[in-house]
Structures are given as structure tokens and as C-alpha cells.
Amino acid sequence: MRFRLLRRRLTISAPRMAVRSALPWPFRWAVAAIVLGFCAAIGLWAFEFGRDIAGLDGSSKEELVHLRTELTALRIELAEVKESRDRAQSVANTAGTLLTTEKTSQERLLTQVKQLEAENHTLRDDLGFFEKLIPAAGGEGVAIRGLQAELQNATTLKWQVLVIQANKNAPEFSGRLELSFSGFLNGKPWAALLPTGALALKFRQYGRLEGEFAVPPQVAVKGITAKVLDGTSVRATQSIKL
Secondary structure: OHHHHHHHHHOOOOOOOOOOOOOOHHHHHHHHHHHHHHHHHHHHHHHHHHHHHHOOOHHHHHHHHHHHHHHHHHHHHHHHHHHHHHHHHHHHHHHHHHHHHHHHHHHHHHHHHHHHHHHHHHHHHHHHHHHHHOOOOOOOOEEEEEEEEEEEEOOEEEEEEEEEEOOOOOOOEEEEEEEEEEEEEOOEEEEEEOOOOOEEEEEOOEEEEEEEEEOOOOEEEEEEEEEEEEOOEEEEEEEEEO
16 A cells, blocks of 8 residues: 555656756766866866865975985895904904903913922922932931921921931931931920831832821920931931921
């Protein structure tokens, strides 16, 4: 029903009708072209006006090209700076490696120098000790040529004894070495022998013995005496003071 009513309103059977004269289609196209041209002119004017406001004129284009050129140059310069930095970093790394190697070599040399100093000190001691091996003029028989003693600390006394036979073709000597220590204990005289007793001594040209003596508490050692015994007889003796 509604469809019929709607169709009556839109067809010639409608209650009211209006008759208008229609324009020919060429005029319609002309009017549409004029309207479109007018709209295009307005759009072009708006574009030009907006470009003027934004400053995008011919000089701006040249400036944009110039800025792009400068940007390219800056990128090239940045690449060169990065390359220089990489070379400098490589040189710095190489220098650090060389410095570490030199430091290690220096530490190794210092260690070697300390070892050489210790060996030199030992050699000087041995040289001074063995210089006493030279027989004295006119000396014969067994003799004590070197008796040394040194306090390492308050409780340890280190001693050395060198015994020789001055004769060139001397027979082998077999005997004993007796050491006695003297000093004071709480202001009173004190004396003691090696805890192990006399030491066996056997040599042909020279014999060297050394050791340590444990000093008792509150004892001040003032002297040491060495005796070379052949059975019950004393063949040589020497005393030193500390």
C-alpha cells in the first residue's frame, strides 16, 4: 500500500505536478566546465598562497639543494672522523698492549735482578769463606781457618766452621767437631754445648760444617768456641766473641 502511494507521488499520476523547461546538454556541460574551472582556480590560488606563507619559493628550493649538499658533505666528514677514531683506538689498543708487555717484562727483570743480587750475596759469602782455604805460610796439620756465628733473631744463632789441612798431600782426617757456647743467664755465667753433641768431621783438604743453635730464653750468648777432636786429643781450637 505504501509502495503504491510512493509510486503515485513520483509518477505523472501524482496529485501535483510542475513542468519546467530543460536546458540542452551542451549548455549543461559548459556550466559544469565553468564551475570546475572556477574551483580549480580557487585551489591553485590557495596552493600558491599556502606556499608563500610556508616560504617555499624558488630561493627556498635553492637553499634546500644547498642544505642537502652540506648534509652530504657532513656525512662524508663524519665517516672520515669515525675512520680516524677507529685508527686512534687501534693505536691506543696497541699502545696498551705494548705497555702491558713492557710492565710484565719490567717485573720479570726486577725478579731476575733480585735473584742475581741474592746469588751475588751468596757468592760473596762463599768467596770470603773459601778465601780462608789458602794455607798459611809454614802451617801444618789440622787448623780451624773460619769460625763464624750470627744471631738471626733472639732465639736462633747460625754458625759456620771451616777446618783445613795445610799440607798439600795430607791424609784423610776423621774426627769430631765440638762447639760450646758461653754467655749470661739472668746476669749469671752460662755455658752450653750443641744438643746433638760433637759432630762427625771427615775430610782430606778441607771440611765445612754449619748449623743453627736454639738460644734458650733469657740467655745472652757472648761467645762461641770450636774444637777439633781426634779421639781424646784436641787438634785445633778457635774462639770468637759475639
